[in-house]
Amino acid sequence: MYSLDDYNKYLINVYDPLEFIPTHGNGSYLYDGHGKDVIDFASGIAVTSLGHTNPILIDSLIKQAHTLWHTSNIIANYPQIELAKKLVNSTCFDKAFFCNSGAEAVEACLKLARRYAYKNYDNKKHNIVSFEQSFHGRTLFTVTAGGQAKYREGFEPVVGGVNHGIFNDIESARKLINDNTAAVIVELIQAEGGVTVAQIDFIAELRKLCDKFNSLLIFDEVQTGMGRTGKLFAYMHYPVTPDIIAVAKALGGGFPIGAILVKEPYQTGFDIGSHGTTFGGNPLACAVANTCFDLINQPATFAAVEERAKLFVNRLNDINNDLNIYSQICGKGLLIGARLHHQYLGKSRDIVKLAIKHNVLVLTATLDVNRFLPALNIPLEDITIGLDRFQAALTQFKQEMVL
Numbered sequence: 281m282y283s284l285d286d287y288n289k290y291l292i293n294v295y296d297p298l299e300f301i302p303t304h305g306n307g308s309y310l311y312d313g314h315g316k317d318v319i320d321f322a323s324g325i326a327v328t329s330l331g332h333t334n335p336i337l338i339d340s341l342i343k344q345a346h347t348l349w350h351t352s353n354i355i356a357n358y359p360q361i362e363l364a365k366k367l368v369n370s371t372c373f374d375k376a377f378f379c380n381s382g383a384e385a386v387e388a389c390l391k392l393a394r395r396y397a398y399k400n401y402d403n404k405k406h407n408i409v410s411f412e413q414s415f416h417g418r419t420l421f422t423v424t425a426g427g428q429a430k431y432r433e434g435f436e437p438v439v440g441g442v443n444h445g446i447f448n449d450i451e452s453a454r455k456l457i458n459d460n461t462a463a464v465i466v467e468l469i470q471a472e473g474g475v476t477v478a479q480i481d482f483i484a485e486l487r488k489l490c491d492k493f494n495s496l497l498i499f500d501e502v503q504t505g506m507g508r509t510g511k512l513f514a515y516m517h518y519p520v521t522p523d524i525i526a527v528a529k530a531l532g533g534g535f536p537i538g539a540i541l542v543k544e545p546y547q548t549g550f551d552i553g554s555h556g557t558t559f560g561g562n563p564l565a566c567a568v569a570n571t572c573f574d575l576i577n578q579p580a581t582f583a584a585v586e587e588r589a590k591l592f593v594n595r596l597n598d599i600n601n602d603l604n605i606y607s608q609i610c611g612k613g614l615l616i617g618a619r620l621h622h623q624y625l626g627k628s629r630d631i632v633k634l635a636i637k638h639n640v641l642v643l644t645a646t647l648d649v650n651r652f653l654p655a656l657n658i659p660l661e662d663i664t665i666g667l668d669r670f671q672a673a674l675t676q677f678k679q680e681m682v683l
């Protein structure tokens with residue numbers, strides 16, 4: 281049996297984990313083996329979207345485990361071909377590239393866009409336009425693209441040629457996008473940045489600017505993808521399509537895998553040898569992702585997300601009408617945010633810590649917003665029980681604030 285003291289002794293502490301170490305999970309529950317059960321409204325940050333120890337995913341993993349684990353990309357494998365085919369046939373894209381994480385997927389999008397510009401225009405067309413408050417991962421290129429200075433601090437010099445506009449402010453983007461712009465990268469919901477939804481006009485105008493200046497439009501769908509917002513990808517809620525998307529998190533339902541999807545003309549930015557990764561398209565990851573994809577990409581799943589989102593938001597609003605802690609409930613589908621009232625700003629992490637004491641796991645999205653990412657198939661009853669527990673946590677929070 282281990283404790284956080286052991287954790288702190290042996291691990292570099294970049295995470296500051298909560299006072300709860302689960303030993304197993306089932307559906308939307310996590311257990312510590314000592315009688316504590318926790319309702320999970322975090323899903324490993326939008327990853328275990330089909331619940332913990334999903335029996336159908338276990339079957340596909342075990343089946344693949346008895347077949348073929350790893351070959352590297354010096355040879356192909358069936359599960360990766362099948363997964364690429366499924367992703368391409370269900371979207372506006374023509375080709376896939378597989379990697380292992382969200383940051384790697386975004387990194388590949390940015391590298392592809394730069395190389396496409398380099399091959400088709402000139403070496404001045406290398407600039408990337410991103411947005412303040414965005415989050416794109418923790419590699420050096422992706423923290424540079426990200427719009428939060430604290431993640432870049434101390435790692436300078438960062439990658440050159442990256443500028444940030446203001447999210448949902450098209451005039452700020454217009455000032456940055458020009459003939460030297462290789463790509464514009466944007467999240468359709470800034471999830472880590474506070475659960476801010478991109479306005480339809482903003483995205484439509486970004487598409488026009490990209491078309492005007494021959495810049496590629498990249499959507500980072502690492503968190504919004506794979507059914508989270510009630511459609512397979514969040515771009516499907518918008519009237520325009522991007523040229524490339526980054527996918528990861530829920531793609532493998534808990535098995536690490538990332539991908540980029542790209543429209544035909546732009547995939548030529550890469551050629552043999554210009555990018556790659558040892559584990560990308562690994563048979564174990566792709567086998568699980570194939571099953572995960574089949575389970576998520578169904579009308580019944582998208583309807584379930586809508587139903588759960590409605591119940592969740594209604595109940596959260598009821599709780600908030602009583603306690604008046606949040607000024608706004610925001611988001612789309614099961615990517616839900618709750619923005620703290622003025623007097624509670626900076627306290628979202630205190631609420632997360634109280635919630636786990638009350639046996640419910642929730643998240644922050646900045647220190648001013650709490651975030652909820654339940655499994656897409658969470659039983660309705662578990663939403664009710666979990667939010668009852670959350671109400672108790674918020675009640676305690678409010679009492680302690682008054683003291």
Ligand SMILES: *Cc1c(COP(=O)(O)O)cnc(C)c1O
Binds near residue numbers: 384415502503528
């Ligand atoms: C989580 C996330 C990433 C980074 O993914 P990792 O797997 O942690 O590298 C990138 N972009 C967005 C929008 C994310 O939510």
